[in-house]
Structure formats: structure tokens, C-alpha cells
Amino acid sequence: MPSSILTFNIHPADLQRRRQRCAPVVERLSKYDRTQATRCNVCDSPRYAVLSTHDRYGFPARTAVCLQCGLIYVVDRFTPKGYSDFYNDGCYREMISQFKAKRQTIAAIDKAQIAYTAGLIASMKGYLPGASGARLLDIGGSTGYVANEFQKHFGLRATLIEPSSEEVAAARKLGLDAHVASLEDFRCEEQFDVILLCRTIEHLYDLKLSMTRIRDLLKPGGIFYCDIAEFMEICRREGPPEAITKIDHTYWLTQETARGIFATLGFQIAGAHLTLPPDQLGFLLQKAEPTAPAQLASSVLDPMLRTFREVATDWQRFGTDPEDAVDWIRQRAYTLKKKIAA
Numbered sequence: 145m146p147s148s149i150l151t152f153n154i155h156p157a158d159l160q161r162r163r164q165r166c167a168p169v170v171e172r173l174s175k176y177d178r179t180q181a182t183r184c185n186v187c188d189s190p191r192y193a194v195l196s197t198h199d200r201y202g203f204p205a206r207t208a209v210c211l212q213c214g215l216i217y218v219v220d221r222f223t224p225k226g227y228s229d230f231y232n233d234g235c236y237r238e239m240i241s242q243f244k245a246k247r248q249t250i251a252a253i254d255k256a257q258i259a260y261t262a263g264l265i266a267s268m269k270g271y272l273p274g275a276s277g278a279r280l281l282d283i284g285g286s287t288g289y290v291a292n293e294f295q296k297h298f299g300l301r302a303t304l305i306e307p308s309s310e311e312v313a314a315a316r317k318l319g320l321d322a323h324v325a326s327l328e329d330f331r332c333e334e335q336f337d338v339i340l341l342c343r344t345i346e347h348l349y350d351l352k353l354s355m356t357r358i359r360d361l362l363k364p365g366g367i368f369y370c371d372i373a374e375f376m377e378i379c380r381r382e383g384p385p386e387a388i389t390k391i392d393h394t395y396w397l398t399q400e401t402a403r404g405i406f407a408t409l410g411f412q413i414a415g416a417h418l419t420l421p422p423d424q425l426g427f428l429l430q431k432a433e434p435t436a437p438a439q440l441a442s443s444v445l446d447p448m449l450r451t452f453r454e455v456a457t458d459w460q461r462f463g464t465d466p467e468d469a470v471d472w473i474r475q476r477a478y479t480l481k482k483k484i485a486a
């Protein structure tokens with residue numbers, strides 16, 4: 145069976161089929177309140193390059209990259225109320241279920257989550273501040289598995305915030321101090337020694353505001369752990385931006401842009417965590433004075449834009465190959481039939 149040297153997880157024909165399955169849900173998305181973000185949330189630059197006009201679900205929401213700081217962001221987005229409706233009325237879960245052809249249920253503690261948490265703990269030993277009883281805040285902490293493991297291994301006292309009441313109920317069952325809240329509406333006078341933002345930064349509505357809030361909640365000398373879904377590596381694995389962007393991932397960072405973006409938002413990198421799967425990258429951050437937004441060097445920006453074009457070309461080429469053995473047999477049978485007919 146012939147195969148491309150370069151392969152991607154999502155075949156172009158497969159993306160079309162997934163989008164067809166999502167179409168009825170995508171239709172329903174038009175009812176939510178919409179808005180446009182035509183300036184970069186971090187550096188306020190209006191200079192941009194559009195990477196895709198539709199997201200992976202086929203929803204007409206543009207994703208662009210800021211030509212000053214390199215932040216990747218959804219331009220055509222829902223309003224905060226729109227996102228709240230989207231997450232809470234079942235559309236979000238239904239869309240993912242259709243895209244993956246697999247029913248999404250409340251986040252179960254799966255093998256991946258256990259491995260993820262074990263990896264974090266193994267790499268952070270000795271790097272976290274505070275004696276036993278130091279305070280931990282897990283933002284978007286879901287059902288509390290990570291926070292609970294951090295309590296056990298580091299002797300921290302954990303507080304968790306999470307917008308889903310179903311997941312907060314599960315976290316409370318573990319005995320955690322869990323609150324139904326988003327970062328924007330979480331009111332708390334105390335500060336924390338350690339703050340976690342695990343696999344969440346892409347979902348924030350206002351990145352700059354959220355990071356300012358995290359700085360306020362972090363004790364001087366405290367550690368803020370944040371990991372990113374690394375956009376460039378995901379492109380290499382899945383396909384061009386149209387195959388990976390999504391209305392619910394309002395922001396994306398990359399290995400090359402993270403340092404400057406964090407600096408503008410008032411954090412310096414104290415450590416990096418490269419033992420996660422290759423499409424994720426973790427950072428240990430400390431508070432610093434926010435720096436003025438700097439122009440991303442053309443030696444970084446140009447290869448980034450070039451990579452998107454190269455990935456698109458490779459992906460299109462990949463699309464001319466049969467998807468799998470069944471597809472290959474189908475194509476061969478069709479060719480044979482045509483030959484016989486001729």
C-alpha cells in the first residue's frame with residue numbers, strides 16, 4: 145500500500161466527514177451572541193495574519209496570529225455570555241462527541257490524566273515553594289484529581305475553582321475546597337504559594353485580565369505553573385490551522401512566543417517542563433514587572449508563517465493518498481472497474 149512520507153493524524157477526507165457530522169451542531173452555534181476581537185489581547189496590536197477562516201468543526205470563526213507578539217487568537221468569537229451558554233447547554237460536549245465520533249461524558253479520571261499528573265509531580269519535586277500547609281490554587285481544576293494528588297505529594301492545602309458545577313461536586317467528594325467559579329468572578333482575599341493552570345490557558349476569554357488576576361492571587365516568591373497546547377507541534381501532528389483551530393480555544397501560544405507573551409503579562413520563566421507529550425509544554429513562572437510589548441523577531445515570525453504554508457502543502461499532498469487500507473482497496477477497485485469498462 146502506498147503511503148506518504150509525511151502523515152498527519154487527520155486526513156483531509158476525514159476532516160470533511162467529521163465536519164459533516166458536526167454540521168447540525170454548528171448550525172445551532174449561530175444562535176449565540178457573537179463579537180469580534182480584531183486587536184491582540186496581549187499587545188493591543190491590530191496587525192495580524194489570518195490562519196484559517198473556519199475552525200476544525202467547520203464553524204466560520206477566523207483564527208489569526210498577531211504580527212507583533214505572535215499570540216494566536218480566535219477573531220470571531222462568542223461573547224462571554226455566548227461561551228457560557230455554549231459550555232452549559234450541551235452544545236460543546238455534543239460537538240466534541242460528533243468530531244471524535246465518541247460520546248463525551250463528565251471528565252473521568254483516565255489513564256492519560258493519571259500519567260499527566262504523575263509527570264507533573266515527578267518534575268516539580270523540590271521546585272515548589274512553601275512548607276507543609278502552603279496554599280495551592282488550581283484554576284479550572286475539573287474533578288480535582290490533580291489538586292488532590294498535589295495535596296498528597298507536596299503537603300499543600302488546595303483550593304479549586306471550576307465553572308462546571310458537576311465537576312465541582314466531584315471535587316468536593318474528594319474533600320477539596322472547591323468553588324463553582326471562573327477566574328474572572330472568583331473573589332478571594334488571600335494569596336497562594338502555588339497556582340496551577342493546567343491545560344486551561346487556551347480557554348480563557350480575556351488572557352491579559354486573567355493573568356493580571358493570577359498575579360494578584362500569587363504570593364511574592366510563589367510559583368505559577370501553566371502549560372500550553374503547543375500550536376506548531378499540533379500542526380505538525382494534525383494538519384494545518386483549519387484542521388486544529390476551534391471556537392473554544394480562544395488563544396494559543398507556541399514555544400517561541402511564550403516567553404515574550406508571559407513577560408508582557410508580568411511573568412518570567414523560572415523553569416520549563418519538557419517531559420509532557422510533545423504537543424504540550426509546561427512552564428514554572430514567577431511574578432515580574434510586566435515589560436512593554438516587544439516586536440517578535442522576524443527570525444521567529446517568518447519561519448512560523450512559513451511552517452503553516454509547508455504544513456498545508458504536505459497535508460494537501462497527504463490528502464491525495466488513500467486514507468487507509470479500505471480506502472486504498474476502494475480506489476484500486478474503482479480503477480480496475482474503469483479499466484474493465486474501457
Ligand SMILES: [Zn+2]
Nearest residue numbers: 184187210213
Ligand atoms: Zn500581540
